[in-house]
Amino acid sequence: WAKNQKSSSYQVFHDSMPVISGAQLTMETWLRYALERGEFELHYQPQLGLRSGCLEGAEALIRWRHPQQGFIPPLDFIPLAEETGLILPIGQWVLETACQQARQWQVKKLSLSHVAVNLSSVQFNQPDLIDCVAQALATNDLHPSQLELEVTETALMQDAAQAVETLNQLKALGIRLSVDDFGTGYSSLSYLKHLPIDTLKIDNCFVRGVTQDTKNQIILQSTIEMAHRLGLSIVAEGVETEPEKTLLVQYHCDFLQGYWIGRPMPAAALEDCLTGQDKVGSIAKFVT
Numbered sequence: 001w002a003k004n005q006k007s008s009s010y011q012v013f014h015d016s017m018p019v020i021s022g023a024q025l026t027m028e029t030w031l032r033y034a035l036e037r038g039e040f041e042l043h044y045q046p047q048l049g050l051r052s053g054c055l056e057g058a059e060a061l062i063r064w065r066h067p068q069q070g071f072i073p074p075l076d077f078i079p080l081a082e083e084t085g086l087i088l089p090i091g092q093w094v095l096e097t098a099c100q101q102a103r104q105w106q107v108k109k110l111s112l113s114h115v116a117v118n119l120s121s122v123q124f125n126q127p128d129l130i131d132c133v134a135q136a137l138a139t140n141d142l143h144p145s146q147l148e149l150e151v152t153e154t155a156l157m158q159d160a161a162q163a164v165e166t167l168n169q170l171k172a173l174g175i176r177l178s179v180d181d182f183g184t185g186y187s188s189l190s191y192l193k194h195l196p197i198d199t200l201k202i203d204n205c206f207v208r209g210v211t212q213d214t215k216n217q218i219i220l221q222s223t224i225e226m227a228h229r230l231g232l233s234i235v236a237e238g239v240e241t242e243p244e245k246t247l248l249v250q251y252h253c254d255f256l257q258g259y260w261i262g263r264p265m266p267a268a269a270l271e272d273c274l275t276g277q278d279k280v281g282s283i284a285k286f287v288t
């Protein structure tokens, strides 16, 4: 399937159609069994709180280790999982696993205020979403404020009226809600007024190279100001360098996420970072 990895759609087949659709079928079969074979794992990427100078949150990111193909990045299988509906059991596994992990960190008294989980638009539009989330919290005895769900603008805009309803129900559970990849979807700013969201995650395309890009500086600065005036907090995604960090500190961004803070890593590795941090109160590099 090397060929169709390039295209994000799995429906565009040309001359070699039988071969490629065969490959798609194979991948679909693999994906179908990946859960029960335990081939998925979650990595966690830390989020640095700029007010505290501490790692305060972590985003759970799915990883697929295929026995023959090796590591397959999420963007190469999530679209197929969405098309086939397999995203529902996979997404439920992600939710359960992340809640279980968050609870373990809480029991160990590590100072992590929340774990964030990505919701696919297919999950977001699933009628039993609220029950699934409530159940994941209850089963793992996790306080709702320790779970954050990330929804993309595109998912929110598919049926804006229904989205308001769904988000209100999720909010009523007491969880945190964020808009992922903010600024890149087809959306209307009016939703910011109507939806019970806590956080905007401004997309990494605005952060990348921002020190050389005046327009991105204006976009970042005004988005952060707008968010604050609306009572929302802001996470900057994809912070890769110290100058980018410095600029975001100047703009009063609330949280930073990106390779400069830390790459997505196995739970045990993040736990080591958190343990180190809790010993000394913060991590030296982050004290600004």
Ligand code: C2E
Binding pocket: 045, 060, 061, 062, 073, 074, 075, 078, 091, 094, 118, 119, 120, 180, 181, 204, 237, 238, 239, 240, 257, 258, 259, 260, 264
């Ligand atoms: P996302 O939710 O926007 O996640 C952030 C992505 O940016 C992650 O890619 C992360 O590794 C990457 N990233 C973080 N910091 C940096 C940086 O400093 N530089 C660069 N270049 N990249 C950075 P990843 O893990 O490959 O995930 C890609 C996308 O796949 C995610 O984007 C999300 O949309 C989706 N995804 C991942 N895990 C899940 C999941 O469990 N469920 C669902 N539905 N989607 C998921």
Ligand code: MG
Binding pocket: 059, 118, 150, 180
């Ligand atoms: Mg995300």
Ligand code: MG
Binding pocket: 180, 181, 201, 203, 237
């Ligand atoms: Mg994102």
Ligand code: MG
Binding pocket: 181, 203, 204
């Ligand atoms: Mg993104």
